[in-house]
Amino acid sequence: MGLIEEALRKSAQQRKGSLRGNAAVATKLARAPVAEAKVPQYRTTPTDRDTMRRNRILPSLTDVSVTRAYKILRTRVTHRLVANGWHFLGITGTTAGEGKTLSAVNLALALAQDVNNWVFLVDLDLQRPQVGAYLGMQYDNGLTDYLTGQAELNQIVYDISIPRLAIVPNARPVEYSSELLMSPRMNDFLYFLQAEPPRRIVVFDMPPLLASDDVLAFAPRVDSFLLVVSQGQTARRTLTNAKEMLGEMNVMGVILNRSTERSDSPYY
Ligand SMILES: Nc1ncnc2c1ncn2[C@@H]1O[C@H](COP(=O)(O)OP(=O)(O)OP(=O)(O)O)[C@@H](O)[C@H]1O
Ligand SMILES: [Mg+2]
Structure with missing residues (x-):
């Protein structure tokens, strides 16, 4: 884990300055109560309980x-x-199959279970989208339909009947993903994510660092x-x-997935 620790140390040094001064203000802002009447309504869509259970999604975990x-x-x-006044959180890893999407979905659900948090979960793996599935x-x-001008914002944000959580999935994979990530439509989308009341934590499920230039570009x-590392795989x-x-990214920490440390839970 030496390499990861080094990257984390670099990130920590970079953000040192902003941390102290803003902490108190950020805490107050992020924890202000939200009037339910001011929360926009999004398209409601059903999810499938069996699929969620099969995929180890949080509400179905026992x-x-x-x-x-x-x-x-x-x-x-x-x-x-909260301490840093941050809202946009990317979930990535180095290679495919390390558990990024599972971690992003379950973290978004866990964040929304805290009544103080409002959350957007965005599928930003434009080449291999999985969040909706x-x-x-x-x-x-989904998002690529908006980015290519085939849909509008009110057609791609979904309410899945989980309080304080809204999902932006992807319906159609695209090849030219990094170009779309840098497009003016993407700027509009990011503006929407930060301007939409109440201010939300945005969890981006992202592709692996080494598979394309998407993560670096974004x-x-x-x-x-957060960097997902899979025990025995990465x-x-x-x-x-x-x-x-x-070293160029602000890495908050590492999620060690498939850890064998817990004897009572072989997978986590
Ligand atoms: N901790 C875990 N325990 C059991 N199965 C897991 C665990 N983490 C991930 N998996 C399974 O491994 C597979 C890959 O997981 P996931 O899709 O989350 O990885 P990913 O890093 O997003 O992959 P990709 O790079 O293709 O987007 C899935 O079938 C998932 O259910
Ligand atoms: Mg994934």
């Missing part, structure tokens, strides 16, 4: 040690977001990243390859 782990993660992340959502339009727009070599990129 393993207490797993739900506890997500709550601890939720609380630690919230503290850092993990939740068993039924929907027509990194300046994200306040902070190779030291891939972390070495990602070292330079990680």
Whole structure:
């Protein structure tokens, strides 16, 4: 884990200055109560309970040690977001299949379970979108439809009947993803995410660092990243390859997925 620690140290040094001065103000702003009447209504769409259970999505999990782990993660992340006045959180990793999407979906759900948080979960893996599928959502339009001008904002934000959570899934994968991520429509979308009341934590499910230039291209727009590392799967070599990129990003911390540390829970 030496490489990760080094990247985290660099990130911590970069953000040192902003941390202290803004902390008190940020805490007050992020924790202001929200009048329900002021919350916009989005398209409601059903999810599928069996699909969620099969995909290990939080509301269907019964393993207490797993739900506890997500709550601890939720609380630690919230503290850092609030202390720094951050709202845009990217979830990435080095290679495919490390558990980024599962972590992003379950973290978004855990964040929304705290009554103080309002959350957008955005599928920003434009080439291999999975968020809608993990939740068993039924929907027509997603983010790439908006980015390519085929849909409007009110057609791509969904209410899945989980309080304080709204989802922006993806319906159609695209090849030219980094171009879309840098497009003027993307700027409009980001403006919407930050201007829409109440101010929300935005969790971006992102592709792997080493698969394309998407994460690097989008990194300046994200306040902070969580890096998903899969025990027994993420190779030291891939972390070495990602070292330079990680140094350029503000990495808040690491999620160790598939940890075998807990004897009562073989997967987490
Ligand atoms: N902790 C875990 N325990 C059991 N299964 C897991 C765990 N984490 C991930 N998986 C499974 O591994 C597969 C890959 O997970 P996921 O889609 O979250 O990875 P990803 O990093 O988003 O992949 P991609 O790079 O393709 O987007 C899925 O089938 C998922 O259910
Ligand atoms: Mg994924």
